[in-house]
Amino acid sequence: MVEKNGVVLVLSGPSGAGKSSLINRIADDIGDYYFSISTTTREIRDGEVDGVHYHFVDKEEFEQDIKDDYFLEYATVHGNHYGTSIKPVKEALSKGKLVIFDIDVQGNTAINNRLGDITTSVFITPPSLSELRRRLVSRSTDSDEVIDKRLKMAKREIQRTSEYDFLIINDDLDVAAEVLKQIAITARLKIPTDRINSFVQKWENI
């Protein structure tokens, strides 16, 4: 039987950094991947699809799942819960997939605590705060209030960039996509600690 072991690629960075565009650009070149979809208790918004943008659940269900230790990580932001279910991640890993997370800085810490041996983390940022503001204003999907919130959060998160394996300054989408592709392909070469340990145990006796 062939051992199949997936690996994890964490992408963080402000909304407007270009994470989705980058993933779309590299999707055909990085092999079989699973894009992790978060679960949330916040209201579904216009244009959002359950099971695509998030798994939308009610507070009761979410809090039961916390008790059942069903989350790889979760956080509460402005009274709403957001979390990552373990089960689909485990399934994808067992199939040898590259599991991609679009997740905040706290989420990266939580995933590294659980799956650090197979995780590669990348912080993606626009070249400046003013460029981020320009992008958020020009896509005109967010209210001024939401844009302000996003900018404040971006200022906080960028302070923790050095916790990541790689920083990508997304100034030119083509260049940034090439860099991310390179990182994603190399991420596949990580070997989980338990598999290293079983190799080492056998190594002396083959």
Place this chain on the structure above:
Amino acid sequence: MVEKNGVVLVLSGPSGAGKSSLINRIADDIGDYYFSISTTTREIRDGEVDGVHYHFVDKEEFEQDIKDDYFLEYATVHGNHYGTSIKPVKEALSKGKLVIFDIDVQGNTAINNRLGDITTSVFITPPSLSELRRRLVSRSTDSDEVIDKRLKMAKREIQRTSEYDFLIINDDLDVAAEVLKQIAITARLKIPTDRINSFVQKWENI
């Protein structure tokens, strides 16, 4: 002025793992690199060249260099000192080179303590202890006693494989070279913490 920042690639693994062959294979594909040459107080052996295999110095000079904080790392093995001088490494890094170290497990720890933010580490091993023995015997450069020492050291070092970013099981040289090339190219994408910090400081004010 263009900022130039090099990065570090640490290769560890038993003598006989194929590190030198692998470096030769990928040398043309990984850009400008500097292969770090260690300094040692041990006797020069037949076929060895000063400045190629090691910088050979006497004990007095070595111990003065320790006092002058001239070593990135050093260790004493069987009464002989081995160390890595800081100066050529710093020079190569300032020129934006990939600095490659062929160094033991302790050396990897020391380098990660000093240059962890720009270091990618790879442990390279033959597929089994018996295959390592076969390779060491067949190249017939070492006495039985030296081979025994190398095998014992390999058994100790392989226990610490999980301290490395990547493990390469060098079974097929072509495959192993492809993997190492991929890792070396991605190693170039590391950004030193001080440069990340100065980017973050500017980020809000551009």
